[in-house]
Amino acid sequence: MAERVCVGAIAGAFGVRGEVRLKSFTSQPNDIAEYSPLWTEDGKRSFTVRLTRPVTGGLGARLSGVESREAAEALRGVTLWADRARLPVLPDDEFYHADLIGLSVYDTGGVLLGKVRAIYDHGAGDILEIFGAGRKQTLLLPFTKEAVPTVDLTAGRIIADPPGEDE
Structure with missing residues (x-):
C-alpha cells in the first residue's frame, strides 16, 4: 500500500489573492482539509489547507505559501496527496x-x-x-x-x- 493517497486536485485559481478552486476526491468533500498537510505527487511541496467557501465545481481554499493569483494558477492540475496515516481506517468491505x-x-x-x-x-x-x-x-x-x-x-x-x- 502506498504511503500517500490522492485526495484532491487543484482546478485553478479563484479570485486575485491566491485562493484556489479545489476538487476533493474524499467521500465528504470538506474532509480534505482535515488531512493536511497535503503533498504534491512528487512529495517536493506540501500545503496546509483552509477551506474558504463552496465554489462552482469544487471548494474555495487557501493553501499555505500561495499568495497570488499567478501562484495559484501555476498549480492548476496538481494532485494533492495525504499521508495514509491521517486517513480514516475503512471497514472491511470498503477500499481506497x-x-x-x-x-x-x-x-x-x-x-x-x-x-x-x-x-x-x-x-x-x-x-x-x-x-x-x-x-x-x-x-x-x-x-x-x-x-x-x-x-x-x-x-x-x-x-x-x-x-x-x-x-
Whole structure:
C-alpha cells in the first residue's frame, strides 16, 4: 500500500489573492482539509489547507505559501496527496481506490483476467477497468459483491465473477 493517497486536485485559481478552486476526491468533500498537510505527487511541496467557501465545481481554499493569483494558477492540475496515516481506517468491505489499482484479477476458476488499471465512478457505483496481456480490449467490471466476491489486499489479488462470463 502506498504511503500517500490522492485526495484532491487543484482546478485553478479563484479570485486575485491566491485562493484556489479545489476538487476533493474524499467521500465528504470538506474532509480534505482535515488531512493536511497535503503533498504534491512528487512529495517536493506540501500545503496546509483552509477551506474558504463552496465554489462552482469544487471548494474555495487557501493553501499555505500561495499568495497570488499567478501562484495559484501555476498549480492548476496538481494532485494533492495525504499521508495514509491521517486517513480514516475503512471497514472491511470498503477500499481506497489507490489500493485496488495494480491488483491482479482472477476469475473464480483461477484464470488471470488482468490487472486493475483504473476505477471509475459515474454515479451508479464503481467500475473496475481491467487490462492484461493478450486482451484485445479492457474489461469493465462493476465493483459489486456479486461481480467481485473477494478482494485480498494482503495477497494482492481480486477474485471476480464477471456477469455473462458463464452464460
